Structures are given as structure tokens and as C-alpha cells.
Amino acid sequence: MIKILILLTIGLLSAGNALADKDPVYTGxxxxxxxxxxxTVSYFQAGEPIRGSTKYITEYMGATWRFSTAENLALFEETPERYAPAYGGYCAWAVSQGYLAKGDPQHWAIRYGRLFLNYDESVQNRWLKDTEAFIRQADANWPKVLE
Known part of the structure; x- marks a missing residue:
């Protein structure tokens, strides 16, 4: 019974990863x-991540985006490319290395007017050591890593 559960779990995770590889936005x-x-506007306006509300939502690049205020929703709808995280919210460091990994909204940085998410604190610390080079590498890899 345990072997069956393990195999089913591996199969589901593999299927989830295969689907995520095709999506331009990481949604979990x-x-x-x-x-x-x-x-995502709150990172720029408040300098910190604030949970969005189901009261203020929009669709962009096949994903649903939530906002904490009507004003932030309006800003996003005016210029979503300005406020959406780079690389669709996938981990910026992973994209720089040529693969996809989840981006965690608690591990973030704004550089060159762009919002970058990373997998976790240790990956973020690695990414922050040479952000400029990692951004160049990730830009070169994006969107080929989605294939």
C-alpha cells in the first residue's frame, strides 16, 4: 500500500512539473x-509583500492576480509588465541556471525596476551575491526554459 502511494505521489508531482514547465507564470x-x-504592486508601493484580496483580481498571462486595493489593481492593469514578477514568478536564480523552480513571494528583490522572486532564503542569498550577472543569464535563458 505504501509503495502504491509513493508511486502515485511521484506520478502526480511529475505531471505537475510537466504542466508547470509550459506555463509562463508560476502558480503552484x-x-x-x-x-x-x-x-505585486505592494512590493513597489509599500516596499513589502502584502496579501491580495479576492475582491481585487484580474487575469494576466493565463493567471489570476490579486491586489490589496483597487488602486493597486488599477496600476497593474495599466502596465502589468511593470508589476508582474520577472520570469513569470519562477525563481530568478533557477532561470539563470537554465531551469524552472518555484518562486516564493517572501524571498524577493527589486532590481532595475523589476520584481524578482527566488526559491528560498539560501537561494536568494546566492542570487544577491552577483545579481547583475544572474539577471543577464536569466534574461538570456528566458523564455527558452519554458520549452
Whole structure:
């Protein structure tokens, strides 16, 4: 019984990864919400991630985006490419290395007017050591890593 559960879990995870590889926005498993439901405008306006509300939502690049205020929703709708995370919210460091990994909205940085998410704190610390080079590498790899 345990072997069957393990095989089913591996199969589901593999299927989830295969699907995620095709999506231009990271939304997590069984979700369609970009940036983990955080208001991406808040990173720029408040300097921190603020949870979005289901009251203020929009669709962009096949994902649902949530915002904490009507004003932030309006800003995003005016110029979504300005506020959406780079690389669709996938981990910026992973994209620089040529593959996809989840981006965590709690591990972020704004550089050159762009919002970057990373997998976790240790990956973020690695990415911050040479951000400029990693951004160049990730830009060169994006969107080929989606294939």
C-alpha cells in the first residue's frame, strides 16, 4: 500500500512539473494565482509583500492576480509588465541556471525596476551575491526554459 502511494505521489508531482514547465507564470500546484496571491504592486508601493484580496483580481498571462486595493489593481492593469514578477514568478536564480523552480513571494528583490522572486532564503542569498550577472543569464535563458 505504501509503495502504491509513493508511486502515485511521484506520478502526480511529475505531471505537475510537466504542466508547470509550459506555463509562463508560476502558480503552484492546483492553483491559478500568480505570486502566491500577493499584491505585486505592494512590493513597489509599500516596499513589502502584502496579501491580495479576492475582491481585487484580474487575469494576466493565463493567471489570476490579486491586489490589496483597487488602486493597486488599477496600476497593474495599466502596465502589468511593470508589476508582474520577472520570469513569470519562477525563481530568478533557477532561470539563470537554465531551469524552472518555484518562486516564493517572501524571498524577493527589486532590481532595475523589476520584481524578482527566488526559491528560498539560501537561494536568494546566492542570487544577491552577483545579481547583475544572474539577471543577464536569466534574461538570456528566458523564455527558452519554458520549452
Amino acid at each position: 500546484f492546483l492553483s491559478n494565482t500568480g505570486a502566491g496571491g500577493y499584491d
